Amino acid sequence: MPHQDVSVTVDLVVLTVRDDDLAVLLVRRGIPPYRGRLALPGGFVHAQEDLPAAAGRELEEETGIRGLGGHLEQLATFGTPGRDPRGRVVTVAYLALVPDPGPLVAGSDAASASWNSVGELETGGRRLAFDHSQILTAGLERARAKLEYSTLATSFCPPEFTINELRRVYEAVWGQPLDPRNFHRKVTGTPGFVEATGTTTGRQGGRPAQLFRPGGATALHPAMLRP
Amino acid sequence: MPHQDVSVTVDLVVLTVRDDDLAVLLVRRGIPPYRGRLALPGGFVHAQEDLPAAAGRELEEETGIRGLGGHLEQLATFGTPGRDPRGRVVTVAYLALVPDPGPLVAGSDAASASWNSVGELETGGRRLAFDHSQILTAGLERARAKLEYSTLATSFCPPEFTINELRRVYEAVWGQPLDPRNFHRKVTGTPGFVEATGTTTGRQGGRPAQLFRPGGATALHPAMLRP
DNA sequence: TCAAAAGTGTTGACTCTACACCCATGT
């Protein structure tokens, strides 16, 4: 047979919005190769484990969160020979969009995991370990595109949220301001995007905002247009 | 290490439009498992071979065509344990959109390759070998979605084509008729979608149509809307 | 002259943008 066995890993692009800023979860490598460099979290797929299960397991190990309004989807597969100096390693990258989980659990693997501003990474031109910069770029592109034609932005929000919080998600991911008035009309006018809870939040010195849950719809027709 | 070595293959969803009908390239399996069943073409990734290179090689082996206006992109990766009864096999599926290449070369691997109407497969509920029905469904979804917001429909056409041929591509992929007048305006009015060659074709008993080449644009803004 | 296919004009419905404006609460 003209082939050889290879190792298969999953790598995760975990995105969240913290303080109106898009952030990605990165780990600092403690062992060679690329020792001391930042990398995407990930690991080997177990013997009898499905790919989505492996991605979910890694996500839980790194962040402690488990499906609480978050979203996980396959991104792309990278297998260029030489991408890992230790041998032929094919990695299936997954994209996760999660609400801000607060302080990260100081678990075994997650000891070195931290949130990093995507804006700073992109302007600073910082190189990640392996081909992880390329994977991160693919994840950001996918996330930015999907907010246009899906309701996935709610995956970044806690179970209940205001329209303003949802708008700040869009602004953080796209790096562009949106008109609050038109955004409100677009979201509330799209059937199934969000669902009113009936309660309000009287936080700061302003009119209390209605609280919403994610609705049943997943696609957005017509799309939310980028400015 | 909590992992095992696995085999990696590429499988191809090769689509074309023949006689105003969307068709997919399938091979009839000559050996077990699934002997005699229809399957997607594909094969093992070679030792020092990149994934896109493996997909391109398989495409050439099966169809004889080589990048002549066609398009090849990664689709998704499937690795559920047990999807191949011979062992743990992870497959990276690729999607190819190609012009009708005429009769298939009677090459070694391609001896049993043939074009199959997608419409008949979908209505007939015919099951392919392995999880290839699922992969085919993913490829069709991707192709149908991409025609909306990209200029990829030209990948189905020969180097020079008329607006009518391009419209028939859309109609075959979507399975829906489109208004010829509005389609013409949309295509010729989008900068970079198509580029006039200056020549015309005087085939049948009608006014000769202008011939076009693909233009430089890849994205479509605003999108071509499905009826 | 007629059929067939290519291409243009026009109208009403819808959507988006931009911004003026009103509503509800804390201090």
Place this chain on the structure above:
DNA sequence: ACATGGGTGTAGAGTCAACACTTTTGA
């Protein structure tokens, strides 16, 4: 009262669907 943020009304530009209409060829 007034600042602060939540939410609604409205006019102009652009796009799309639908269809009447003109143009250019072969038989």
